[in-house]
Amino acid sequence: MRETRSTFGLSQHQIDVNMDINDEYNEFLDIATAASAQYAKVMDLAKTLQAALAAKQVELDQQASRYRQDVAYHKACAERARGKLQATSARLNKYKSETEALRQHNKHLSKDLKAATAKLEHVKHLCCDICMDSLKNVVTGCGHGYCSDCLSTWLRQRSNDDNNDEDNSDMDSLTEQMESNCPICRKVINANQDVWPIFVENEGGTSSEVVYVDSDND
Ligand SMILES: [Zn+2]
Ligand SMILES: [Zn+2]
CATH class of the missing domain: 3.30.40.10 (Zinc/RING finger domain, C3HC4 (zinc finger))
Incomplete structure (x- = not known):
C-alpha cells in the first residue's frame, strides 16, 4: 500500500504529529498566558499591600514620634515639679530649723524671765x-x-x-x-x-x- 503525500510532501502521519505538537504548544501558551496574568494580578495585589504597609508604617512612625514627644514633655514637667518640690522641701526644712531655734531661744528667755521674776519676788x-x-x-x-x-x-x-x-x-x-x-x-x-x-x-x-x-x- 502506498502512503498518501501532502502538497509539501509530508506524509499523513507527519502532519498528524505536527498537529499534535501544535495543539500541545497552544495549550502551554494558554497556560503560560493565564499564569502570566495571574502573576501580574498577584504582583498588583502585592504592590497594593506594600503601599498600604508603607502608609501604615508612616502612620506608626508619626504616632511613635508624637508619643516620644509626649513622653519627653511629661518627663520635663515631672522634672520641673520634682525641682520645685525639692526647693519647697528645702525651704520647709529651713523654716523648721529656724522655728526650732526660735523655740529653744524662747524656752531660754522664758527660763530667764522666770528666774528674774523669782529674784524680783525675793527682793520685793x-x-x-x-x-x-x-x-x-x-x-x-x-x-x-x-x-x-x-x-x-x-x-x-x-x-x-x-x-x-x-x-x-x-x-x-x-x-x-x-x-x-x-x-x-x-x-x-x-x-x-x-x-x-x-x-x-x-x-x-x-x-x-x-x-x-x-x-x-x-
Ligand atoms: Zn504699821
Ligand atoms: Zn518710799
Whole structure:
C-alpha cells in the first residue's frame, strides 16, 4: 500500500504529529498566558499591600514620634515639679530649723524671765510700801518699813493736817513734831520715838545703815 503525500510532501502521519505538537504548544501558551496574568494580578495585589504597609508604617512612625514627644514633655514637667518640690522641701526644712531655734531661744528667755521674776519676788519686800520703788531704810514700832522720804512726807502732811497753825513746810526729814498713823496698820507713830533706821549685815560680819537713795536721781 502506498502512503498518501501532502502538497509539501509530508506524509499523513507527519502532519498528524505536527498537529499534535501544535495543539500541545497552544495549550502551554494558554497556560503560560493565564499564569502570566495571574502573576501580574498577584504582583498588583502585592504592590497594593506594600503601599498600604508603607502608609501604615508612616502612620506608626508619626504616632511613635508624637508619643516620644509626649513622653519627653511629661518627663520635663515631672522634672520641673520634682525641682520645685525639692526647693519647697528645702525651704520647709529651713523654716523648721529656724522655728526650732526660735523655740529653744524662747524656752531660754522664758527660763530667764522666770528666774528674774523669782529674784524680783525675793527682793520685793525690800521696797518701800508707799512708793514701791526705793529701798526701805526705816522701820516703825509696828514693824512696817518705808523709805525715809515717803514716811517723812506722810507724817509731815498728816501732822500739818492735825496742827494747821504750825508751819512745818520747810521740814524734809523726820522730826519730833511729826506724829500720825502708820499707812499700813494705822498705829500711831511718833517720828522721834517709833522710827528706827534699818541695818543690813555686811559680808565681813559688820552691819551698816541702809541709806535712802532717791530713785529719780540716778
Ligand atoms: Zn518710799
Ligand atoms: Zn504699821
